[in-house]
Amino acid sequence: MGGYFQNIKDGFQSVFEGMSVTLASMFVRPVTVQYPEVDISTNETISRNYKSTLMGMPPNYRGILNVDLNLCTACGLCQKACPIECIVIDNVKCDKTGLTDKDGVAVKNRFTQKEALKTRASTRFDINMGKCMFCGLCVIACPTTAIKHTNKFEFNQSSLEELVLRFVSDEERSKAEARANEIDEEAARKKAEKAKKEEKAKEGEVE
Numbered sequence: 740m741g742g743y744f745q746n747i748k749d750g751f752q753s754v755f756e757g758m759s760v761t762l763a764s765m766f767v768r769p770v771t772v773q774y775p776e777v778d779i780s781t782n783e784t785i786s787r788n789y790k791s792t793l794m795g796m797p798p799n800y801r802g803i804l805n806v807d808l809n810l811c812t813a814c815g816l817c818q819k820a821c822p823i824e825c826i827v828i829d830n831v832k833c834d835k836t837g838l839t840d841k842d843g844v845a846v847k848n849r850f851t852q853k854e855a856l857k858t859r860a861s862t863r864f865d866i867n868m869g870k871c872m873f874c875g876l877c878v879i880a881c882p883t884t885a886i887k888h889t890n891k892f893e894f895n896q897s898s899l900e901e902l903v904l905r906f907v908s909d910e911e912r913s914k915a916e917a918r919a920n921e922i923d924e925e926a927a928r929k930k931a932e933k934a935k936k937e938e939k940a941k942e943g944e945v946e
């Protein structure tokens with residue numbers, strides 16, 4: 740008999756618990772986001788449009804990738820880390836002392852003198868967002884935090900080709916290649932001079 744009444748009590752309790760959640764939601768102000776008219780990709784626009792009732796994308800959201808070439812040393816670690824070969828990097832052995840970024844600021848300012856002389860420069864840095872599975876492995880592998888996920892998620896394109904993000908412009912590629920050629924020529928000249936000096940020294944010894 741005791742079990743019978745206990746079952747009735749438990750039944751009422753579970754119905755009450757379920758209904759209390761439903762009732763509580765009646766007093767929450769409903770929010771309808773007018774997407775895509777309203778930009779919901781940033782916290783600023785979200786808080787402007789919806790006060791504090793909605794949050795923007797979380798900080799660890801893995802959206803479209805972005806690369807800051809001013810921080811990138813073209814080491815290729817992100818390319819190696821990508822399990823499905825989305826990233827293609829070509830680089831030239833080139834110090835950054837003669838390069839400027841898109842705003843005309845000397846790229847070497849971003850590095851120590853030693854780093855600026857040692858780094859490579861990308862002549863191609865493509866990411867195929869059509870293939871990317873947003874795993875974030877490339878971001879983890881990057882030693883300079885140059886490659887990062889943004890909170891942007893809209894990337895509709897009309898062709899597969901347009902899904903490939905190209906971070907190195909033709910102008911930047913030409914500049915890097917020209918600088919690499921200069922460095923090669925300088926190295927070849929120094930080598931020739933050294934060889935000449937050594938030859939002269941040998942001739943002197945023979946005489």
Ligand code: SF4
Nearest residue numbers: 821871872874875877
């Ligand atoms: S997020 Fe993953 S799949 Fe996408 S480029 Fe990076 S490593 Fe490759």
Ligand code: SF4
Nearest residue numbers: 811812814815817881
């Ligand atoms: S791992 Fe980072 S620094 Fe290296 S090539 Fe990729 S983005 Fe550039």
